[in-house]
Amino acid sequence: MRRSALGFWIGEKGFEKSQWAQGYRYRMRASPEEFKNGIDCPAPLQIGPIKWKVGECFGGSGNNDKLRQLKKELAQAGLDDPKKLAENEYWLKRYGRKRWYPKYINQSGAKNQQGLLRGLAAWSGYDPLNEERGKTWIEADYGKPLVEGKKDYRLPGLLTKEQMQIELDSGKLPKPGA
Numbered sequence: 001m002r003r004s005a006l007g008f009w010i011g012e013k014g015f016e017k018s019q020w021a022q023g024y025r026y027r028m029r030a031s032p033e034e035f036k037n038g039i040d041c042p043a044p045l046q047i048g049p050i051k052w053k054v055g056e057c058f059g060g061s062g063n064n065d066k067l068r069q070l071k072k073e074l075a076q077a078g079l080d081d082p083k084k085l086a087e088n089e090y091w092l093k094r095y096g097r098k099r100w101y102p103k104y105i106n107q108s109g110a111k112n113q114q115g116l117l118r119g120l121a122a123w124s125g126y127d128p129l130n131e132e133r134g135k136t137w138i139e140a141d142y143g144k145p146l147v148e149g150k151k152d153y154r155l156p157g158l159l160t161k162e163q164m165q166i167e168l169d170s171g172k173l174p175k176p177g178a
Contacts, residue, residue, distance in 0.1 A: 024062075024067060025067070103145070107144065111138070
């Protein structure tokens with residue numbers, strides 16, 4: 001710990017209390033108030049007089065209502081810096097693509113998401129048969145600004161069908177006797 005110019009001590013415990021006072025979690029642990037009320041945290045495993053917070057060990061999450069609210073605000077804000085918007089216009093004219101995109105908002109932490117061991121769709125985000133979406137995996141409601149900004153964007157190197165056929169044909173070996 002060290003003393004700051006403001007006159008108080010800065011350290012691990014002080015930062016933890018500061019985060020809890022703002023409504024955010026520190027080190028993916030629920031605050032004592034959240035834990036006491038059972039808000040977004042699993043109940044501890046109790047064997048006799050010993051309580052063990054297994055959920056913190058294997059399924060801890062920094063997500064709570066305050067963080068979800070912050071994620072929604074960031075997702076809705078999008079890209080709002082005028083310098084970056086002007087640079088995007090320049091890049092679109094010159095290179096045919098944008099330079100700046102909205103901030104990445106991680107998609108974890110849907111409200112009432114339960115369960116540590118979920119299916120592959122919950123981890124990969126790919127559930128073509130909709131077997132898990134809405135059952136074992138609830139998608140967050142704050143949007144995906146990074147994906148929405150790239151709807152019409154083609155990655156460099158992706159070929160059209162015609163170009164792909166030309167590429168495949170150019171690698172074929174000549175038939176014997178030809």
